[in-house]
Amino acid sequence: xxxxxxxxxxxxxxxxxxxxxxxxxxxxxxxxxxxxxxxxxxxxxxxxxxxxxxxxxxxxxxxxxxxxxxxxxxxxxxxxxxxxxxxxxxxxxxxxxxxxxxxxxxxxxxxxxxxxxxxxxxxxxxxxxxxxxxxxxxxxxxxxxxxxxxxxxxxxxxxxxxxxxxxxxxxxxxxxxxxxxxxxxxxxxxxxxxxxxxxxxxxxxxxxxxxxxxxxxxxxxxxxxxxxxxxxxxxxxxxxxxxxxxxxxxxxxxxxxxxxxxxxxxxxxxxxxxxxxxxxxxxxxxxxxxxxxxxxxxxxxxxxxxxxxxxxxxxxxxxxxxxxxxxxxxxxxxxxxxxxxxxxxxxxx
Amino acid sequence: xxxxxxxxxxxxxxxxxxxxxxxxxxxxxxxxxxxxxxxxxxxxxxxxxxxxxxxxxxxxxxxxxxxxxxxxxxxxxxxxxxxxxxxxxxxxxxxxxxxxxxxxxxxxxxxxxxxxxxxxxxxxxxxxxxxxxxxxxxxxxxxxxxxxxxxxxxxxxxxxxxxxxxxxxxxxxxxxxxxxxxxxxxxxxxxxxxxxxxxxxxxxxxxxxxxxxxxxxxxxxxxxxxxxxxxxxxxxxxxxxxxxxxxxxxxxxxxxxxxxxxxxxxxxxxxxxxxxxxxxxxxxxxx
Numbered sequence: 001x002x003x004x005x006x007x008x009x010x011x012x013x014x015x016x017x018x019x020x021x022x023x024x025x026x027x028x029x030x031x032x033x034x035x036x037x038x039x040x041x042x043x044x045x046x047x048x049x050x051x052x053x054x055x056x057x058x059x060x061x062x063x064x065x066x067x068x069x070x071x072x073x074x075x076x077x078x079x080x081x082x083x084x085x086x087x088x089x090x091x092x093x094x095x096x097x098x099x100x101x102x103x104x105x106x107x108x109x110x111x112x113x114x115x116x117x118x119x120x121x122x123x124x125x126x127x128x129x130x131x132x133x134x135x136x137x138x139x140x141x142x143x144x145x146x147x148x149x150x151x152x153x154x155x156x157x158x159x160x161x162x163x164x165x166x167x168x169x170x171x172x173x174x175x176x177x178x179x180x181x182x183x184x185x186x187x188x189x190x191x192x193x194x195x196x197x198x199x200x201x202x203x204x205x206x207x208x209x210x211x212x213x214x215x216x217x218x219x220x221x222x223x224x225x226x227x228x229x230x231x232x233x234x235x236x237x238x239x240x241x242x243x244x245x246x247x248x249x250x251x252x253x254x255x256x257x258x259x260x261x262x263x264x265x266x267x268x269x270x271x272x273x274x275x276x277x278x279x280x281x282x283x284x285x286x287x288x289x290x291x292x293x294x295x296x297x298x299x300x301x302x303x304x305x306x307x308x309x310x311x312x313x314x315x316x317x318x319x320x321x322x323x324x325x326x327x328x329x330x331x332x333x334x335x336x337x338x339x340x341x342x343x344x345x346x347x348x349x
Numbered sequence: 350x351x352x353x354x355x356x357x358x359x360x361x362x363x364x365x366x367x368x369x370x371x372x373x374x375x376x377x378x379x380x381x382x383x384x385x386x387x388x389x390x391x392x393x394x395x396x397x398x399x400x401x402x403x404x405x406x407x408x409x410x411x412x413x414x415x416x417x418x419x420x421x422x423x424x425x426x427x428x429x430x431x432x433x434x435x436x437x438x439x440x441x442x443x444x445x446x447x448x449x450x451x452x453x454x455x456x457x458x459x460x461x462x463x464x465x466x467x468x469x470x471x472x473x474x475x476x477x478x479x480x481x482x483x484x485x486x487x488x489x490x491x492x493x494x495x496x497x498x499x500x501x502x503x504x505x506x507x508x509x510x511x512x513x514x515x516x517x518x519x520x521x522x523x524x525x526x527x528x529x530x531x532x533x534x535x536x537x538x539x540x541x542x543x544x545x546x547x548x549x550x551x552x553x554x555x556x557x558x559x560x561x562x563x564x565x566x567x568x569x570x571x572x573x574x575x576x577x578x579x580x581x582x583x584x585x586x587x588x589x590x591x592x593x594x595x596x597x598x599x600x601x602x603x604x605x606x607x608x609x610x611x612x613x614x615x616x617x618x619x620x621x622x623x624x625x626x627x628x629x630x631x632x633x634x635x636x
Contacts, residue, residue, distance in 0.1 A: 072600045097603075164481075169586035210503045211586025225482050226503070335602040342597075343415045346422075346589060 028271045033062040036276060037088035040067030041216070042239060046292035055279045061272060071098065074264055078103045083266045086273040089129070093172075093330035095260040099125045100331070105263040111274040112281055116299045121258055127277045128258040130286075130295040133315040133322055134173045135254035137218060137237040140246045142228045148250050149229065152181035156200070158207050163228035165204070166221050169211035171341040172330060173231065173255045174201065176323070180253055186323040194337060198344050211345070222247050238294030238313045251318040257325045259295065290314055391616075398609035406610035416594070416611070420618075423591040426580075427573035430512045434520040434569045435562065437513065442524030442561070443554075464518045472582050475511050476502060479583075503585025511579040516572055520565035527561025528554070560630050567626040571619050591615055 036052070038044055044065055052063040069089040075098075077083045090098060098104050104125050107114075114122050121128035136155065138148045142163060149161045155177070167174055175192050178200035184193075209227055212218050218232030219240050237249050261280070263273045279285065286297030287305030296302060296314045303316065311317060330337075398406050410416050445456040463471060478484045479502040486498035501507060531554065539549045577592040591611065598608035 070600060072603060075603060209500075209585060213581050213586060224476075224480050226480050335604065338597065338602060339415070342419075342589070342594065345587075346415060346418050 028269075030059060030061055031269050031272065033064050034086040034269050034272045034276065035064045035066060035084055037066045037069065037085040039069045039089055039215075040065075043235075043293060043295075046289050049292060050285045050289035051276070051279050054285065055276060058279075059272070059275065063276075074098065075101070075103060078265050081266060083264045083268065085264055086267045086269045087127075087261050087263050087276055090126075090260050090262050092257050092260055092325065092327040093334055095126045095262060096327050096331040098262060103262075103265055105265055105267065105270055105273075107263070107277065108274045111271075112277045114281060114299075116283070116301050117281075118298060118300065121298050125262065127261045127280070128298045129261050129280055130259040130289070130297050131256060131315050132259060132295050133234050133251070133254040133256045133318075134168070134231055135234055135237075135315075135322075136250040137222055137230050137232050137247055138250060139222055139225065139228045140248050148248070150250055150252050152177045152253055153183075155229070156181040156204055158204075161229070164209040164226070165207050166210040166212050166218050166227040166230040166232075167204075167208050168218075168231060169213050169345075171337040172325065172334070175337065176255055176325070177231070177253075178204075186253065189323065190326045190329050192329065192333070192337075194340055198340065201344065219245075219247070234313070234315055235294040241313070249313070251315070252321050254315065254318065254322040255325050256315060256319065256322050257327075258298065394609050395613050395616075396609075397606045398613050400606050406607045407614070409607065410610045410614050419589050419591055419594055420614070422589060423574055423615075424618075426508065426512070426576075426588070426590060427570050429509065430516060430573045431566050431570045433509065433513050434517055435566060438517055438520030438565060439524055439562070441517075442521045442565075443528050445521070446525045446528035460518050460521050463514065468515055468578055471514065472511055472579055475507070475514070475583060479507055479510065502583060503587070505584070505588055507583035507585070508580045508588045511583040512573060512576060515579060516569045519568045519572065523561040523564040523568070524558060525561075527558035527564075531557050563626050563630045567623060570622060574615060574619055574622075 036047070038047060044067060048063075048065070052065070055061070056063055066085065069091065071090060071094040074085075074088060074090065077085065095104075106124055107127055112127065114127075117128065136149060143149075143161075149155045149157070154161055155165070167177075175194060175197040176189055178197040179189055179193065180186060182196060182200045184196075210217070210221055212221070212230070212232075215233055215236055218230035219236040221227045222230050222237075223240060223245055234249060234251075234254070237247055240247050241249070261277060263270055263277075267273055281297070281299055283297075283299045283301035284305050286299050286302035290296040290302065290306055291310050294310075294313045294315075296306070296316045303311070303314075306314065315322070441456070441460065445453050445460070448456070476483070480486065481498040481500075481502070483502070485501065486495075489495045489499065501510070535553055535557070536549055539553050540546075544552065575592050576590060577596065580588045580590045581593055595608050595611050595615075598604045598611065
């Protein structure tokens with residue numbers, strides 16, 4: 001009895017979908033809600049302000065937010081066939097691996113207009129939502145009048161720039177920084193010479209008092225004066241600078257990365273997921289987002305809508321002084337590098 | 350136990366069996382829950398580790414220097430935490446068990462209050478207290494005890510302080526129970542026969558509360574082995590424990606078979622420690 005009812009319901013549902021296709025041709029029925037998974041925190045609040053409120057008003061579909069971005073969970077969802085997320089944020093190299101593992105849907109360029117995006121980031125399966133960079137944050141009361149380290153060679157120079165430092169507890173960025181400090185030009189970093197990088201890292205290891213694990217840590221460590229120099233993501237420092245903390249950013253030789261969103265394969269509302277990405281590619285909305293967080297979107301027209309006061313804090317202003325992290329190299333070598341990193345961390349100095 | 354019940358004669362064999370099953374019934378929902386949400390996932394997870402049909406991942410976990418060292422680190426930290434908890438916990442448990450009811454209530458509140466607070470909140474509280482410009486260091490500098498801030502945070506001492514704080518109640522409570530169960534007449538007898546307080550402690554209290562000590566030490570040790578948040582946040586990324594490595598394998602490298610193998614080894618070690626402790630307490634009870 002129960003089975004029959006279920007089958008009946010499915011048939012009716014199927015018929016409705018068919019009828020819908022026939023009649024409207026373009027738009028699948030609106031769900032009550034879609035689920036957007038992102039890394040949470042202030043980023044979620046900014047996305048709500050810049051994108052979700054507008055989307056809800058435009059389509060009458062509630063946007064439910066979950067966090068954090070979790071590659072392991074994405075894989076588990078897709079493989080078990082129970083996909084909760086309609087779109088999800090994902091790390092750069094994870095996006096490449098997810099594409100290779102066939103965990104994501106193609107971006108529909110008929111719905112998501114990326115014509116104003118740089119050629120480099122217009123990939124078929126990954127939506128580039130924003131740019132961020134790992135740079136040097138420093139205490140302005142310790143390094144006054146522009147006396148801060150201005151390169152990774154300076155960062156390594158503990159005599160000229162004394163004080164406790166904090167770096168990320170992960171090989172990404174750090175291997176690149178070490179090689180640049182050791183004299184490798186920014187455009188000749190890849191493939192990374194890991195042995196050389198770790199040898200250089202040996203020199204800085206005793207001066208790193210905290211290896212940070214979460215994005216909020218470096219800004220907090222600077223604020224508490226636990227360290228005087230910290231590598232970190234520009235938006236986290238921007239947030240404290242906006243609130244008047246004695247912190248500034250040195251942009252030179254920063255490591256650029258793109259924030260990415262994908263549609264998980266088997267998502268319940270793929271069409272509305274695409275529509276959400278379309279909303280996130282509108283330049284005016286990207287300007288709102290960049291002003292909130294300091295992470296500009298990649299629609300190059302967005303900069304036209306940003307206040308002049310905010311522009312100095314956007315990494316898109318400094319692209320020439322910085323380098324792009326090669327996600328493809330990291331996707332292929334990340335595991336090996338992480339293992340080497342763990343072994344290096346355990347090594348007694 | 351059941352041998353003393355009236356149903357134990359052969360005549361009532363069937364009834365006894367029935368009673369046994371009936372005694373089992375109230376526990377059934379909990380057992381089903383445990384099976385579905387604990388035992389099954391654990392077995393399923395262990396299955397990952399031998400998915401390829403080989404024991405390669407175990408060979409990696411037990412054969413490579415890096416992982417052996419992290420196993421050893423984890424054990425070392427667990428042992429130190431257990432020892433410190435015992436040293437701090439015994440006097441507290443003893444005091445609460447032997448003081449007046451009013452003071453005992455107050456003591457319980459102090460012991461249990463941290464248990465009801467989220468580990469994350471407590472960890473952040475320690476950051477505020479132990480930092481270079483934290484409350485402790487500023488106070489120490491103000492009264493002139495030290496001139497430079499002590500490195501209390503972002504190293505091993507930070508992890509130790511944080512873990513002991515979280516785990517101390519698990520040591521205090523079993524010891525409290527053991528001291529309460531102790532017959533005061535035995536203490537009076539020992540004192541009456543002229544034993545010094547020190548001797549009473551060594552010859553009466555310590556042997557008779559040993560099961561409580563073992564229980565507390567086992568719980569603290571086993572919980573320490575799987576610790577994650579505290580070492581990650583208070584250790585400044587310098588203290589590597591096994592749970593951190595397992596998390597890396599699951600979320601970052603997506604090497605689930607290897608994560609499963611590491612977890613399986615940790616599980617085996619935990620069960621091993623637990624059985625050993627059981628063996629000890631049983632012998633203790635028998636002697």
